[in-house]
Amino acid sequence: MIESLLVANRGEIARRIIRTARRLGVRAIAVHSEADADLPFVAEADEAVCVGPANPAQSYRNTEAILAAARSTGAQAIHPGYGFLSENADFARTVEASGLIWVGPGADAISAMGDKINARNLMAAAGVPVAAGTTEPAADLAAAVAAAAGIGYPVMVKAAAGGGGMGMGVAVDEAALRTEYDKVRAFAERMFGDGSVLLERYFPRVRHVEVQILGLADGRVLALGERECSVQRRNQKLVEESPSPAVSPELRSRLLAAAVRAGEAVDYRNAGTVECLLDSASGEFFFLEMNTRLQVEHPVTELVHGIDLVEEQLRVAAGLPPTFDPDALTARGHAIELRVNAEDPKRFLPGPGTIKTWVEPTGDGVRVDSGYVEGNTVTPFYDSLMAKLIVHGADRSEAITRARTAVAAFHLAGPKHNLPFFTDLLENHEFLSGNYDTGIVSRLR
CATH class of the missing domain: 3.40.50.20 (Rossmann fold)
Incomplete structure (x- = not known):
């Protein structure tokens, strides 16, 4: 070690x-x-x-x-x-x-997946489903207009070097594309030093589902179940759960197999995530991107599978086998993660400040991964994430019940925070049904 x-x-x-x-x-x-x-x-x-x-x-x-x-x-x-x-x-x-x-994964894998166009092309070659889109950067607005005509509106305009939900826009027609192309390109140049832009088919009603992969030291790539990540604001996640209520055993088998192929295509080692868009009505899914790192939402996978992903990362990096039997992976129960951010619960605008009260919830199936304690100051220099409230239950119903109790017991004062949003979400019929998509937050507001 x-x-x-x-x-x-x-x-x-x-x-x-x-x-x-x-x-x-x-x-x-x-x-x-x-x-x-x-x-x-x-x-x-x-x-x-x-x-x-x-x-x-x-x-x-x-x-x-x-x-x-x-x-x-x-x-x-x-x-x-x-x-x-x-x-x-x-x-x-x-x-x-x-x-x-x-x-972490090798530098070559990071490079291969860091460019979204290259990643799409690699995944397509490996037999991983990809949505209709460009196979090379749209060099200028004329090229973007021509590509969109072939894909069909609406289209997603994305920074090829982007990630984490940044550098994206939706164009419903050519007029909107002219605006979004320039906006995304300028943002990409400013944030990533690379103004390359790609276009993809846009799905108005879709779910965001991802698969945790782990590339072992012996070369095998494992898939450790899926996570549902469709509760988002500004294309960034607020809630994740595992397993996804939209994924049947048959779909799970296809989804996990595709994620393993994705990892194998770049000789992946260590922890990573294959993100997909899912049309739950048709059962179609499409590769979105691969995150070549540990995800914010890794605790839901840990609770469902009973492993410590950071420990597994360290073991892979040291050339050691995992702590578990790769041929006998089991999942147990249901886990939900809520990202407690220093932002107002309606418009989700940052609200940093000094923490005057910080009392974390406790109890069976409750875990809090926090970065702060009472008396600390949440500054405006970094991401607004203060803590992750994670619950685990025998099934989704028990996990939701525990989440409600934990949110009510999380006492926080000083910075603005989004705990009231979770109170509303955990009583929302659409969320409770499990039949929701990436537009759920906009419908709650």
Whole structure:
């Protein structure tokens, strides 16, 4: 097993990785910005290094500062968490070239999946279903208009280098496409340094379902069930559950097999996620993207399968077999995750501030992965995620009941927060039926 691990991230995911590292006897090293010096993950690490000011470009994305911290602390490995440098192939290569262990997939797999057009083409070649769309970037507006005519409106306009729900727009006709193309291209150039744009068929009523994969050290790729992620705002997830209420055993078999093919196509190692769009009426699903990292919503898979995905990541990176029998994977019960964000519950606009009250719920089947405690300040420099409230029950009904109780027992004051939204969602007939899609949040507002 790895002996010392530098966690190149912050907040709840850094705290969560540190928790597993310390349980395994692995020395945990935190890096932090000046703004995060008082957060729990810094105190809970065995050692901590400040890597710069609040601006992520000067701290959490500062590769030179992070590598210097690894050298000065004698770290053996680096875990990037999610976001920041987690899907930066150049950083992964640099880590390994420095003689350190990268806890994640190989840089080639990250590169292959980082470009959405290349990823689509690779998946199509591997027999993974993809929606109608462009096989090369739309070089200019004329090319985009021509491509949309072939695909048929409405179309999704996407940044080829984008991810995490950023850099996307919907065009219902040519006039809208002219606006969205310029908007997405400008955003992509500004955010990703790559203005390449792709077009895909847009599905107005569709579900977002993903499969957790784990590429083992021996070369096998496993599929650890699916997660339903259709409760979203601005194309970003608020609630995830496993298993998906829309997936039948037959569909699950096809979905998981396709995810394994996707992983095998890029010789995938470590944890990753194959995201798909699902038309539950027809049973058709289409590859959306592959996240070459640990997902925010990994706890629902952990609770259903009874494993620690961070531990499995560390074992793969160390060349060790998993803690479980890959030929005897079992799923038990139902899990739901609610992302508790520092944002208002109606418009979902950020509302940072100092936490005056923070009381986490407890009880059977309740887990809270949090990045803050009472007295901490949620700053405007980073993502608004404060905590993840995860519940597990024998079935979906019991999980929902436990979620309602846990939300009511989560006392939070200071920053704005979206707990009232979850109170409403957990009483919503559409959500309770399990027959919902990615438009559910807009219908709740």
